[in-house]
Amino acid sequence: MGRPAYACSSCGNLLEVKMDIAESITRLSKVDHRSRPISVWRYRELLPLGRSAEVFSLGEGGTPLFRCSRLARELGLKNLHIKFEGANPTGSFKDRGMTVGISKAKELGMKIVTCASTGNTSASLAAYAGLAGMRCVVLIPEGKVAIGKLAQAMMHGAMVASVKGNFDQAFKVVMDSSERLGLYVLNSVNPFRIEGQKTAAYEICDQLEGKSPEYLYIPVGNGGNSAAYWKGFTEYEALGAVPNRPIIRGIQAEGSAPIARMFSTQSDEIVPVSKPETVATAIRIGNPANWKKTVRAIRESGGRATTVTDREILEAQKMMARFEGIFAEPAGSAALAGMIKDVNNGDLDKASEVVCVSTGHGLKDPDIAISQCVKPATIEASVDALRMFVGG
Ligand code: F0G
Numbered sequence: 001m002g003r004p005a006y007a008c009s010s011c012g013n014l015l016e017v018k019m020d021i022a023e024s025i026t027r028l029s030k031v032d033h034r035s036r037p038i039s040v041w042r043y044r045e046l047l048p049l050g051r052s053a054e055v056f057s058l059g060e061g062g063t064p065l066f067r068c069s070r071l072a073r074e075l076g077l078k079n080l081h082i083k084f085e086g087a088n089p090t091g092s093f094k095d096r097g098m099t100v101g102i103s104k105a106k107e108l109g110m111k112i113v114t115c116a117s118t119g120n121t122s123a124s125l126a127a128y129a130g131l132a133g134m135r136c137v138v139l140i141p142e143g144k145v146a147i148g149k150l151a152q153a154m155m156h157g158a159m160v161a162s163v164k165g166n167f168d169q170a171f172k173v174v175m176d177s178s179e180r181l182g183l184y185v186l187n188s189v190n191p192f193r194i195e196g197q198k199t200a201a202y203e204i205c206d207q208l209e210g211k212s213p214e215y216l217y218i219p220v221g222n223g224g225n226s227a228a229y230w231k232g233f234t235e236y237e238a239l240g241a242v243p244n245r246p247i248i249r250g251i252q253a254e255g256s257a258p259i260a261r262m263f264s265t266q267s268d269e270i271v272p273v274s275k276p277e278t279v280a281t282a283i284r285i286g287n288p289a290n291w292k293k294t295v296r297a298i299r300e301s302g303g304r305a306t307t308v309t310d311r312e313i314l315e316a317q318k319m320m321a322r323f324e325g326i327f328a329e330p331a332g333s334a335a336l337a338g339m340i341k342d343v344n345n346g347d348l349d350k351a352s353e354v355v356c357v358s359t360g361h362g363l364k365d366p367d368i369a370i371s372q373c374v375k376p377a378t379i380e381a382s383v384d385a386l387r388m389f390v391g392g
Helices: 021-029 040-046 069-075 094-107 120-132 147-155 167-181 191-197 199-207 224-238 258-265 291-300 310-324 331-344 366-372 383-390
Strands: 065-067 079-084 112-116 135-141 159-163 215-219 247-253 304-308 353-358
Touching: 021 040, 021 224, 040 094, 040 199, 065 199, 069 079, 069 310, 069 331, 079 199, 094 120, 094 191, 112 120, 112 167, 120 135, 120 147, 135 147, 135 167, 147 159, 147 366, 159 167, 191 199, 191 224, 199 224, 215 224, 215 331, 224 247, 224 291, 247 258, 247 291, 247 331, 258 291, 258 304, 291 304, 304 310, 304 331, 310 331, 310 366, 331 353
Parallel strands: 079 353, 112 135, 135 159, 215 247, 215 353, 247 304
Antiparallel strands: 065 079
């Protein structure tokens, strides 16, 4: 077995799986993949795993694409959907990448897996590593990981180290040490994870019955997921499954927005943010590992990356919860916040078909939710007390 590689040794760019379109069309023609339940593994022929490889699955993907008519009416939109990735087994989109990433790691004979994480990657990796009987080491930024995510990583049996620093520093430690310590990295620099995540784009096209939306709003942290969606849409178009691709609008939190800054300054080089801050701790990243891939993807789509404030994120979180019954974590509300901002600024045609990606479940971060809501009243155990409480 050779050494695992994540980047090209000559140009330094991250590796990417390239699909052989003709071969994939032949493979797909031999199966009726659309008769399978919608999920990551519906698209097995389009995923880079050996035919005899074992698949480690918890039933990831197949998440709902909600048509949000109450929100749409409120905002004056015609056609708004939310792809709710919080409905994945560990509560975030990371499970798509991990089912493929861990199955591949096992196929390659890896024994110990690792990641640095703002929370969701570690929760997901811990769960899938446990399922595959592998050891798992995760590094998280000290004090900045939502409590639900930490509980998951610990409960699933990962070795959890809290690093004195932010995500970018923890990630550097992982990359600097993985080879020496024999750890297989399952951050989004791992190309097999991106392959799993691209299936969300296939699913949206299938759920919209054979087309892409006109706009896709998606939060951007490290940039892996937005690049994965673009890869998925691009492949599905090349395979002849859809006639179009969406315009991608990447949304970053104002205090952690090096990619949006590149767009506003029309620069070709990233300037990392040394002290990223945002209430959306999942995307509290100042030096995104996948910036090149995602900037290329967003530009190719004719889109752009912009920012939202913490207040806008929290308002969108509440709107989603109250109008549509969808409870998302703050980062999982950033895409909607960005879309609302565009609507208010006249930067989005209200008749367009729009999909916002909500990337993680609200139960991951109960502290943030509780801090925004009215505390429960304490009342006597009587009908009268309840009558008083509900106002007569
Ligand atoms: N939304 C959520 C809920 C996330 O957890 C993340 C990333 C993103 C959006 C951004 O995705 O990095 O691919 O651009 N979370 C990583 C983690 C960094 O460690 O859990 P991206």
